[in-house]
Amino acid sequence: MARRPLIAGNWKMHGGRADLDKLRMIREATRRRICETTDVLVCPPATLLAHAFEALEPKVAVGGQDCHFAASGPYTGSISAPMLADSGARYVILGHSERRSGCGEDDALVARKVAAAWSAGLVAIVCVGETEAEHAAGRTLAVLREELTGSLPSGATGDNTVIAYEPIWAIGAGRTPTPDEIEKIHHAMREHLSHRIGEPAARAVRLLYGGSVKPENAGEILAIRNVDGALVGGASLNAEDFIAICRSVPEPAAAPPRGGLE
Numbered sequence: 001m002a003r004r005p006l007i008a009g010n011w012k013m014h015g016g017r018a019d020l021d022k023l024r025m026i027r028e029a030t031r032r033r034i035c036e037t038t039d040v041l042v043c044p045p046a047t048l049l050a051h052a053f054e055a056l057e058p059k060v061a062v063g064g065q066d067c068h069f070a071a072s073g074p075y076t077g078s079i080s081a082p083m084l085a086d087s088g089a090r091y092v093i094l095g096h097s098e099r100r101s102g103c104g105e106d107d108a109l110v111a112r113k114v115a116a117a118w119s120a121g122l123v124a125i126v127c128v129g130e131t132e133a134e135h136a137a138g139r140t141l142a143v144l145r146e147e148l149t150g151s152l153p154s155g156a157t158g159d160n161t162v163i164a165y166e167p168i169w170a171i172g173a174g175r176t177p178t179p180d181e182i183e184k185i186h187h188a189m190r191e192h193l194s195h196r197i198g199e200p201a202a203r204a205v206r207l208l209y210g211g212s213v214k215p216e217n218a219g220e221i222l223a224i225r226n227v228d229g230a231l232v233g234g235a236s237l238n239a240e241d242f243i244a245i246c247r248s249v250p251e252p253a254a255a256p257p258r259g260g261l262e
Ligand code: PEP
Pocket: 010, 166, 170, 171, 172, 173, 210, 211, 212, 213, 231, 232, 233, 234, 235
């Protein structure tokens, strides 16, 4: 079964209404050929969600960058998954390393948030990735297995879950793993998912790569087997760069084999 590529932009804590023109540019540039074959998503700050929905939907999707595990309640400053859905969001990024390290989020909390996202009908983009020290110590696969096990409640399917492999040392650093490393890691993640949720569901879950994806390296990264798209931080703030990354998705006919676990 072919997985539909997903290019997701994470604006993080950047952007205001003056940036909505960027979204209109993205919508115009992607709505024909690109959106026929690829899912395009922008996750702006929460203050822009409703504006982004107006500017982008229905062809380009809008997503949140985090949500609370509760549907509502006395949680000042937090946003719930049903609120995101109400604003028009279809996806939510969860377990980003900046929240794991900066806000003390552990796997158990991420798993509660994923369950909340599913209950609200959102697709959870669950981020996993190793630190530079873990990478140097050869612990990458062990860390990813631990994070996937802890952060995914039971019930993950290709419809409700996307996994983003984001090596922490590559985020915003201008460095990436080699294509060979990315291929091995994505293969291992799919094998792990296969044991965890069964092969049919594991085959359907999209695995994104994130960490310093730019127009210059997107073509090479997106052509790697088992890479079903990209989570893009810095480069998504520049509409032309983000559009160029969307254009780098291989044509379906030229895409690498998608069916197997390898
Ligand atoms: C991210 O933070 O999700 C990310 C991938 O950032 P960047 O593309 O800037 O490395």
